[in-house]
Amino acid sequence: MTIRKRIQGSATRPLLITLIVVIVIAALGFIYASPYLAVNNLKRAADARDVQTVNQYVDFPALRDSLKQQVGAMLTRRLEADAGNKMATIGAVIGVTLIGPLVDAYATPDGVAALLNGMPPRGTPGEQPSAPPAAGGEAPAAPAAGDTTTQASAPPPGRQSTAGYRSLNEFVVTYRRGEGNANYSAIFRREGLVTWKLAAINLNE
Incomplete structure (x- = not known):
């Protein structure tokens, strides 16, 4: 009986190791896949406005702090680039406010x-986020150029x-903006073992 149990134990041990x-x-x-799942789940929920x-x-x-820094830096660069244009400078100052x-x-x-x-965001005064693509439609690609209305163009x-x-x-999810080789990125940070959250944006990747 003892010998039979030993034989059975020897036979099941490899199966147990394989299972483990x-x-x-x-x-x-x-x-490893958890951040990819988080990005996909967040995008679907955001498009559906599942708050x-x-x-x-x-x-x-954290996202608000990141946006504040990134938009502020964007407007500062615009101020410096438009230093010779008084109207553009005034517009940039208004944008800072x-x-x-x-x-x-x-x-x-x-x-x-x-x-x-x-x-x-492009840092345009009065700018609002664009609506997501219609269900079943193609996701939009890059930010529109030159739109100063309150709703950004698709x-x-x-x-x-x-x-x-x-x-x-x-x-990090990096997007090509369609303005030369300029990119921007959405940064997710780990919280715990498999939990990821969008925590920052880099508008000058």
Whole structure:
């Protein structure tokens, strides 16, 4: 009886080891894929204006701080570039006073949807996030040029984006803006083992 049990134990041990290895590989695969799943889930929720789900995937205080810094830097560069044009300079100064409202507009599900559809803020006074693409339609590509209305224009089709780990705890989705080789990026940061949240935007990637 003891010999039979030993034989059975020897036979089942390789199966148990194989099962453990499969479980470990599956767990590692899920951990690796978790930011890709987070980006996909957030984009779908933002496009559908599912506020509860969006809140699960966005660190809004961190995103607001990032937007404030990025938009402020954008307007500063515009001021320096337009230093010889008084009207342009006046417009840029007015834009500086509107950083708060612009940040408020983009630190929302509407703003998140625009950011994840290739439509970042341009720093235009009164700018509002563009609407997401219609269900079943093509996602818009890059921000429109020269629109100064309160609603940003829909970008042309053919948006290009890449996604990948920048570090163990940072995952970046980079979008081509369609203005030369200029890009911008949405930055996700890890919270826990498989939880990722949109925490920052880089408008000058």
